[in-house]
Amino acid sequence: MPGPSTAILWFRRDLRVHDHPALAYALANFDQVVPLFVVDNRLVHGRWRSPNRLWFLAGALRSLQHELRERDSALTVVRGDPTALVPRLARETGATAVIMTRDLTPYGRWRDVSVSLSLSASGIRHVAGRGLLVHEPEEVPRPAGGPFTVFSPFHRRWLAAPMRAIEPAPSTIATPPEVTAAPDVGPGELLGDPVPTADRALLPDPSEAAARRRLDRWAGSEALLDYAAGRDRLDLEGTSRLSQDLRFGLLSPVDVLVRTGGDGSGHRRFHSELAWRDFYAHLLWHLPRVARESFRAELDGVAWSTDAGAIESWRTGRTGYPVVDAAMRQLLATGWMHNRARMIVASFLTKHLGVDWRVGEAHFMAHLLDGDPASNNGGWQWAASTGTDPQPWFRIFNPTLQGRRHDPDGAYVRRWVPELAGVPGLDGADVHEPPPGVYLDRIVPHADGRSRALAEYARATGMPDSRDSRRRC
Numbered sequence: 001m002p003g004p005s006t007a008i009l010w011f012r013r014d015l016r017v018h019d020h021p022a023l024a025y026a027l028a029n030f031d032q033v034v035p036l037f038v039v040d041n042r043l044v045h046g047r048w049r050s051p052n053r054l055w056f057l058a059g060a061l062r063s064l065q066h067e068l069r070e071r072d073s074a075l076t077v078v079r080g081d082p083t084a085l086v087p088r089l090a091r092e093t094g095a096t097a098v099i100m101t102r103d104l105t106p107y108g109r110w111r112d113v114s115v116s117l118s119l120s121a122s123g124i125r126h127v128a129g130r131g132l133l134v135h136e137p138e139e140v141p142r143p144a145g146g147p148f149t150v151f152s153p154f155h156r157r158w159l160a161a162p163m164r165a166i167e168p169a170p171s172t173i174a175t176p177p178e179v180t181a182a183p184d185v186g187p188g189e190l191l192g193d194p195v196p197t198a199d200r201a202l203l204p205d206p207s208e209a210a211a212r213r214r215l216d217r218w219a220g221s222e223a224l225l226d227y228a229a230g231r232d233r234l235d236l237e238g239t240s241r242l243s244q245d246l247r248f249g250l251l252s253p254v255d256v257l258v259r260t261g262g263d264g265s266g267h268r269r270f271h272s273e274l275a276w277r278d279f280y281a282h283l284l285w286h287l288p289r290v291a292r293e294s295f296r297a298e299l300d301g302v303a304w305s306t307d308a309g310a311i312e313s314w315r316t317g318r319t320g321y322p323v324v325d326a327a328m329r330q331l332l333a334t335g336w337m338h339n340r341a342r343m344i345v346a347s348f349l350t351k352h353l354g355v356d357w358r359v360g361e362a363h364f365m366a367h368l369l370d371g372d373p374a375s376n377n378g379g380w381q382w383a384a385s386t387g388t389d390p391q392p393w394f395r396i397f398n399p400t401l402q403g404r405r406h407d408p409d410g411a412y413v414r415r416w417v418p419e420l421a422g423v424p425g426l427d428g429a430d431v432h433e434p435p436p437g438v439y440l441d442r443i444v445p446h447a448d449g450r451s452r453a454l455a456e457y458a459r460a461t462g463m464p465d466s467r468d469s470r471r472r473c
């Protein structure tokens with residue numbers, strides 16, 4: 001008589017038990033499931049290494065171990081090269097399939113193809129399914145073929161795509177006894193005992209239970225109702241702060257979407273931000289070259305500045321522009337930055353300082369808890385005007401106007417740039433324009449940064465210089 005059928009469930013960016021389609025599939029189709037996480041050496045040493053994210057990941061893995069133990073199962077955690085380890089463990093456990101949530105990044109695709117080739121050579125199936133996004137790329141097809149490169153038509157199609165049902169968390173997960181008998185491995189050790197560079201006291205609890213509490217709070221909040229207006233306010237708690245939970249899959253985006261359903265403008269606007277997340281993931285899937293190159297190839301001809309002093313001033317929040325400095329310090333202290341602030345500092349680096357968007361992208365990836373190859377790349381290319389934004393490159397944010405508009409009382413600046421708090425005469429929004437001598441000198445005057453950017457982008461594209469464009473933003 002054949003023994004029980006076994007599948008490996010390979011966790012990656014889906015560290016949860018609620019609404020987990022790959023887990024539900026494994027339980028429905030196999031007698032036993034072996035939950036597995038591989039600490040890929042690339043996570044610890046690769047291009048996008050981040051102590052903050054490694055620390056969060058260690059906590060998320062401990063949380064997953066707990067959730068699985070509660071369900072009579074256990075998480076096998078190993079460190080090494082997944083393309084070798086996953087097929088080996090599949091053979092050793094007698095699994096006939098390896099089941100996973102699909103990963104759309106260029107590296108994830110390469111890794112999964114390598115694993116699937118190796119598995120099929122041993123007669124083991126490889127099943128990659130939904131769970132990372134609201135909709136998969138194939139579910140939001142562009143009628144003309146190819147990828148959507150403009151958000152609005154993508155969004156219309158995204159809204160019309162049918163939604164899958166939520167998968168409840170299983171109460172038990174049948175797992176081979178030799179797997180459950182093994183003691184849990186400390187994920188922190190395998191990850192090199194990561195110490196966050198951010199202030200530990202300001203980091204969110206990295207567990208599925210805490211993420212679900214954050215979602216509960218957000219779904220019932222006034223801020224969600226006001227999201228359409230409040231999301232741009234730097235000084236308010238106007239956004240969900242769920243990005244790290246979506247990044248590591250402590251929450252599923254479909255769960256977040258369903259729990260925050262409603263007819264109001266806040267609900268609709270919040271859902272459109274989840275659509276942006278899908279938009280950038282799909283874009284990277286269709287056009288993996290954008291991970292390294294400008295989406296608008298003609299803008300790869302921009303002669304970027306390599307001024308190390310200016311880059312360091314930006315990184316450390318010492319540019320002399322209060323709102324830019326506040327945002328950069330918020331990132332270092334918390335591993336998170338408000339979306340409006342991300343747009344302001346990214347525009348400042350690429351336009352005022354003329355520095356390559358890839359420099360900013362890398363700094364964000366080093367610090368953001370939610371650092372995501374697709375959304376970060378999309379956000380940076382958008383801000384640098386090398387990406388999908390249909391607006392022309394002569395839209396250049398004025399950091400002072402942005403600060404006055406989105407931090408009207410100056411509370412955000414005073415929180416993160418404490419040397420500007422309590423300065424006599426700098427009341428309310430005036431903190432965004434300290435007089436000479438009161439704060440750091442601006443590393444570049446706004447007008448100079450703006451004209452330099454306009455001239456350089458014009459040169460690179462061969463388009464007329466639009467220095468006389470008077471649009472203020």
Ligand SMILES: Cc1cc2nc3c(=O)[nH]c(=O)nc-3n(C[C@H](O)[C@H](O)[C@H](O)COP(=O)(O)OP(=O)(O)OC[C@H]3O[C@@H](n4cnc5c(N)ncnc54)[C@H](O)[C@@H]3O)c2cc1C
Nearest residue numbers: 239240241242243273277339342370371372375376379380
């Ligand atoms: C230069 C730049 C870099 C960025 N890098 C990242 C990144 O690495 N990872 C990341 O998750 N987001 C990134 N964003 C998008 C956005 O800033 C963050 O998702 C958001 O600030 C997270 O805070 P929140 O969870 O409170 O967002 P909310 O406003 O509550 O939004 C809800 C969710 O929608 C998604 N979302 C919101 N805005 C965007 C957006 N513009 N693009 C894609 N998804 C979005 C996120 O998953 C977010 O958690 C970047 C934006 C810019 C301009």
